[in-house]
Amino acid sequence: MTILLSLQGVSKRFGGLQALMNVTFDLPQGQILGLIGPNGAGKTTLFNAINGVYPPEGGRIIFRDKDVTRFKPYQLAKMGMARTHQIVRPLNELSVRENVMVGACFGHESQNLGNAAKIADEVLEFVGLTTRADQLASSLNVAQKKRLEMARALAAHPYLLLLDEVLAGLNHSEIDGMIQTVLKIREQGITIIMIEHLMKAVMNVSDRIVVLDYGQQIAEGNPEAITKDPKVIEAYLGDPRLADQLLEED
Amino acid sequence: MKLWHRYSGLILPILVVAALAIWPTITGKAANRESAFTILKAVALASSLNILLGYTGYVSFGHIVFYGFGGYVGLYLLTEQEWSLWNAMLAGGLASGILAFLLGTAILRLRGAYFALATIGINEAMKAFINNFDLFGGPTGITLNFSVYKLYGGAAQALQTSFYIAAGLAFLAILLSHFVRTSKFGLGLLAIRENEDAAEVMGVFAPNAKTWAYVFSAIIPGMIGVLFFFKNGNVEPHDAFPLHASIELLVMVMLGGQGTVLGPILGAFAYQGMRGYLVTSDFFKDIQLSVSGALLLMIVLFIPAGAIGWLRHRVPTLRRVLA
Secondary structure: EEEEEEEEEEEEEEEEEEEEEEEEEEEOOOEEEEEEEOOOOHHHHHHHHHOOOOOOOEEEEEEEEEEOOOOHHHHHHHHHHHEOOOOOOOOOOOHHHOOOOOOOOOOOOOHHHHHHHHHHHHHHOOOOOOOHOEEEEOOHHHHHHHOOOOOOHHOOOOOOOEEOOOOOOOOOHHHHHHHHHHHHHHHHHEEEEOOOOOHHHHHHHHHHEEEEEEEEEEEEEEEHHHHOOOHHHHHHOOHHHHHHHHHOOO | OHHHHHHHOOOHHHHHHHEEEEEHHHOOOOHHHHHHHHHHHHHHHHHHHHHHHHHHHHOOOOOOOHHHHHHHHHHHHHHOOOOOOOHHHHHHHHHHHHHHHHHHHHHHHOOOHHHHHHHHHHHHEEEEHHHOOHOOOOHHOOOOOOHHHHHHHHHHHHHHHHHHHHHHHHHHHHHHHHHHOHHHHHHHHHHHOOOOOHHHHOOHHHHHHHHHHHHHHHHHHHHHHHHHHHHOEOHHHHHHHHHHHHHHHHHHHOOOOOOOEEEEEHHHHHHHHHHHHHHOOOOOOOHHHHHHHHHHHHHHOOOOHHHHHHHHOOOOHOOOOOO
16 A cells, blocks of 8 residues: 555644644545544645645655655646645636646646647546536536536646535535545545545545544544544534434435 | 637737738838837737736736837947847847846736836836946937948838838737747646636646746837837937836737737727827827826726727627637
């Protein structure tokens, strides 16, 4: 089992706020890692540290056997890391196809425009946006923009995909569609870290879960172990019975 | 078919420039040639600025600095080093490109209004520097010896040659604009314009891309500067670095449509046409700049995408031709 990404004591501070403290885990290739925790636990900050938006102050990040702790986002993209944003960032005045082409052209395969257009059409079909390819990205609704974020990331043919709350704001049928898409991405051999609030979804698709609370990593393990971990139940869910309720809920 | 798709956006721009180049020859009037020269110069400058403003989304209020700086370098080489016009133009373009590279590395980390302010500062700082730089003649500038024109077949012939070179430079500026627009490099610039952070996450090496966009937008203005001051016979600091000319360029690009190849060309054409009318009319001649200001305000308020952007939005079938 090769380790694709390894975090060793990653810490990040914003002024007086310790946003991340000593986060340490290994991510084997081909797995889905669920990253959960209450609001403000530091999940998105951890993504930003991993993909170079805010370099961490302490610790090391090893990606594909290389220390990438101080790398910039565009360097990491070239090495095969891609991400989506919780708050979508479409390139509004470009067409949907052009948005995805940016991912293919500047991602780690550095495709030329011709190949990028082909890849864009494949990926758009995969995420179900083919009919929208020639529209401006600004004309999409929220669910479609989330799919566009995903398509852009996938067009790079990354080794590691960071998904930041791709299910938030979607309705039931959209959620089911998105989960199927995530599982299909894993089948292609892409390793995934996903931040998610929907417990049922994240428990179902993840091989392993890391739980953050106030920047601390309070638990790590497979989904069953996590749901029974008293620390998680106490810190994250507050009331053990609430945990059961949430899991029952869709 | 594929070739047609790729180059269809060039048809109208080339027709406009060709018409401008032929018009004075057909009418045979020197006055027409001078008007056409002014428009071609504006086309070249506006198309160049568009690479930074329209494609990359960075507003430069001091773009004329490259025109002035290139002009100075060229005229210095023409008079003091007795270089030919061609070499002086190349050197002027190169000098402006290098200046843009150095400035870009320093100030393109700034975004939005901060970058715009920095560009004004650079123009004013350059003007003050040249004013005190003895090699370039300080406040009196550099004056060409009239005998220089003999090399180009006398003054009248030199004017005619300058006109054709201006047409050539406008043509070059349009080609550059088109190739940047349709290249992978250009796609990266558009991504930066739309959302620089998202572009970086997707792998666009934004600091480099922006610097090269700045360099590409500076070279032809530098060459035009040499040509204009060669034709003019002398260069002085206030002629070389007029801040209002930078703003007029912005108006041209915004009027025609930023981010399109054709927009800045039509904008330059329309603006220079209007300006020609205003400066010769009794009522407007002293307040023509305020008309530009009002025009810019109207564009920003009512058609922020410019004329071409508006048309593209209204008539999607025209998109391919109105690239």
